[in-house]
Amino acid sequence: MSDQRSMIRDAMQAIAQRKPGKSKLVYDKTKRTIVAVSEGVPTPQALNITADDADMFGVVTLSSGWLRDKWSSLTKAGSLPVGFSSWDDGDALTQLELCIQGSGTHAAATLVLGQQQGQASEGIVISIVPTDKPTHRSDVFVSPDNIAYRGELIEPAGPAANPRDVVFADIEPQLDLRRAGILETTVLKDRTVLCIGLGTGGALVAVELAKSGVGHFILVDRDRLSVGNVVRHPGGISQVGRTKVNVTRNLILEKNPGAQVEVHVMDVGFENRDVLAGLVQASDLVICGTDNRQSKLLINELCVSADKPAVYGGAFRRAYGGQILRVRPKQSPCQQCFVSSLPDEASDVEVSSQDDADAIAYSDRPVAVEPGLSLDVLPIATQLAKLAMLELLADKSSTLNVLKRDFDAPWYLWLNRPEPGTQYADMPPLSESRDEMTINRWYGIYFERDEQCPVCGDFLSGLAAAYGLDSTQLPALPEKE
Ligand SMILES: [Zn+2]
Numbered sequence: 001m002s003d004q005r006s007m008i009r010d011a012m013q014a015i016a017q018r019k020p021g022k023s024k025l026v027y028d029k030t031k032r033t034i035v036a037v038s039e040g041v042p043t044p045q046a047l048n049i050t051a052d053d054a055d056m057f058g059v060v061t062l063s064s065g066w067l068r069d070k071w072s073s074l075t076k077a078g079s080l081p082v083g084f085s086s087w088d089d090g091d092a093l094t095q096l097e098l099c100i101q102g103s104g105t106h107a108a109a110t111l112v113l114g115q116q117q118g119q120a121s122e123g124i125v126i127s128i129v130p131t132d133k134p135t136h137r138s139d140v141f142v143s144p145d146n147i148a149y150r151g152e153l154i155e156p157a158g159p160a161a162n163p164r165d166v167v168f169a170d171i172e173p174q175l176d177l178r179r180a181g182i183l184e185t186t187v188l189k190d191r192t193v194l195c196i197g198l199g200t201g202g203a204l205v206a207v208e209l210a211k212s213g214v215g216h217f218i219l220v221d222r223d224r225l226s227v228g229n230v231v232r233h234p235g236g237i238s239q240v241g242r243t244k245v246n247v248t249r250n251l252i253l254e255k256n257p258g259a260q261v262e263v264h265v266m267d268v269g270f271e272n273r274d275v276l277a278g279l280v281q282a283s284d285l286v287i288c289g290t291d292n293r294q295s296k297l298l299i300n301e302l303c304v305s306a307d308k309p310a311v312y313g314g315a316f317r318r319a320y321g322g323q324i325l326r327v328r329p330k331q332s333p334c335q336q337c338f339v340s341s342l343p344d345e346a347s348d349v350e351v352s353s354q355d356d357a358d359a360i361a362y363s364d365r366p367v368a369v370e371p372g373l374s375l376d377v378l379p380i381a382t383q384l385a386k387l388a389m390l391e392l393l394a395d396k397s398s399t400l401n402v403l404k405r406d407f408d409a410p411w412y413l414w415l416n417r418p419e420p421g422t423q424y425a426d427m428p429p430l431s432e433s434r435d436e437m438t439i440n441r442w443y444g445i446y447f448e449r450d451e452q453c454p455v456c457g458d459f460l461s462g463l464a465a466a467y468g469l470d471s472t473q474l475p476a477l478p479e480k481e
Contacts, residue, residue, distance in 0.1 A: 007036035025049040058091040064170035189215035194283035198244040200232040202289030204381035210252040219245040232374040268295035286310040300335030313384040319372020320419035322380035336455040409444030
């Protein structure tokens with residue numbers, strides 16, 4: 001048995017050094033276990049266990065894009081310094097150029113073109129040497145002069161001390177490849193989304209759009225991430241104290257490093273009307289995740305007058321449900337039409353922070369902070385992101401286009417639970433429902449535009465008709481400032 005143990009140790013060392021040793025590991029199919037056998041012994045009933053199967057190596061990741069950019073410097077100088085973010089006691093080293101948010105522990109290394117002779121005297125050395133491995137492999141780098149290379153790690157303590165594979169990350173092509181076929185990535189790269197309100201829902205939507213390949217973001221929010229936000233917001237505890245726009249910017253870049261992200265720390269109020277109007281003008285789509293009616297109406301007015309589609313999302317109190325309104329100016333009802341048809345909306349809107357509670361203190365009664373669970377906000381955010389994608393790809397062919405048939409309503413309603421005290425308290429259980437409303441389903445709701453809507457309709461004609469006047473005889477309104 002001790003013989004077997006020493007053979008296993010020998011085989012493990014051989015795997016770590018990626019060299020043949022005195023013994024090797026095999027999976028014995030009859031015994032159903034892993035055993036060590038002497039190298040050279042035929043084992044017809046067994047499977048060989050290789051270094052790749054062992055998957056015991058740390059990984060050093062270099063940026064292909066960076067290396068291509070620096071290639072002429074490397075060929076001229078013969079070596080280049082390279083910095084890494086070191087994770088998990090050095091188990092993973094990720095080149096700093098790839099890190100939006102690094103580990104806090106850095107490791108320095110030297111990149112050397114050609115075989116490094118002997119062991120490195122100090123620090124980590126990565127030799128970049130020609131290889132005949134196929135170029136699609138992640139451990140192969142193709143230089144600008146079209147030669148395949150691999151990286152070989154040499155550490156001061158010797159090659160087997162901390163075995164690590166060297167791989168190359170080619171960010172943009174690799175991310176595009178995963179999205180290609182499903183989405184029109186080149187179109188999305190050119191699209192600009194204005195995200196107003198980066199609480200849990202707004203930030204989740206922004207990150208989903210980044211994953212889908214949207215290339216330009218403008219973020220607007222006045223708040224900072226607090227400890228209490230962390231249970232719901234995609235930003236984590238290490239981000240507490242930062243503005244939500246900057247937290248979200250990093251989350252976007254972690255998913256889509258090529259994205260352009262512009263941030264604005266400000267209130268969504270009339271005092272910032274002109275700045276907001278400029279941002280709306282610069283965008284293709286507006287996503288409004290603010291949780292008070294005034295800000296939604298202000299954004300609505302700006303979007304309708306700039307003819308920009310907008311999607312508004314929000315949760316009900318303690319997120320027992322949520323709703324989404326999609327506005328295509330002058331084609332579908334706007335936020336003002338919506339509010340006019342549903343006057344009680346504000347009373348049931350979710351209040352998730354004391355600031356929000358203060359902002360909507362519309363009565364003498366103190367407004368309680370009643371946040372819901374992240375789990376209950378997620379379905380609303382994903383649906384909102386999907387509707388946003390449909391708008392961004394509206395005039396392009398994509399696999400999402402088949403959804404136009406299903407998502408043709410202006411207003412969407414979702415319920416997470418039959419909340420006591422609401423009109424949904426007596427919904428039938430999900431399993432027993434026939435045609436009745438239940439939890440966990442999206443309902444598309446149709447309602448008409450208000451022809452006399454002061455924002456998107458012909459308000460003057462309506463007013464004139466109400467007073468028995470001929471609207472064509474009314475004096476023209478002064479131009480808006
Ligand atoms: Zn309207």
